[in-house]
Amino acid sequence: MSYLKGLLGRAERKNGWQLAERIGESTPGGAQYLLGRAKWNTDAVREVLRLHLVQQLGTRDAVLVVDETGFVKKGEQSASVQRQYSGTAGRIESIQIGGLCYAGHGGGAVIDCELYMLRV
Numbered sequence: 001m002s003y004l005k006g007l008l009g010r011a012e013r014k015n016g017w018q019l020a021e022r023i024g025e026s027t028p029g030g031a032q033y034l035l036g037r038a039k040w041n042t043d044a045v046r047e048v049l050r051l052h053l054v055q056q057l058g059t060r061d062a063v064l065v066v067d068e069t070g071f072v073k074k075g076e077q078s079a080s081v082q083r084q085y086s087g088t089a090g091r092i093e094s095i096q097i098g099g100l101c102y103a104g105h106g107g108g109a110v111i112d113c114e115l116y117m118l119r120v
Contacts, residue, residue, distance in 0.1 A: 002023040002025075003034055004045075004048065005023065005052075006022045006023040008109055019031055049109075053102050053109055056106060057102065057103075057106040057107050058104060058106075059104045059106070061104070061105070062102060062103060062104030063102075063104075064100065064103075065100070065103050066100055070084075070088050070089070070093075070095035070096070071088070071095055071096045072086060072093050072095055073096055074094070081095065082094065082095070
């Protein structure tokens with residue numbers, strides 16, 4: 001839960017060191033273990049995040065936002081990257097498409113972390 005709160009926090013950058021500092025850890029080792037080596041249930045984590053968002057941001061007029069924004073990616077380490085037209089870049093680039101977000105008056109956050117393989 002600390003890691004999720006760190007991601008939802010107001011840290012300018014969300015890298016390991018800034019998140020560790022935000023959640024009161026002296027090093028990013030715990031978060032790195034969680035993300036790289038720990039065994040956990042992604043559906044359960046998504047549900048905890050959803051509940052936290054509803055509690056913190058929930059209002060009757062909150063909305064679910066489906067956004068097909070393409071994120072330009074360089075290199076070969078990101079999953080589901082394809083060369084295709086990106087309105088964001090204005091040309092054909094290697095991009096990822098994302099996301100499903102929850103937005104209310106208190107703020108917003110990405111709530112769906114699934115990778116959807118797109119073919120164009």
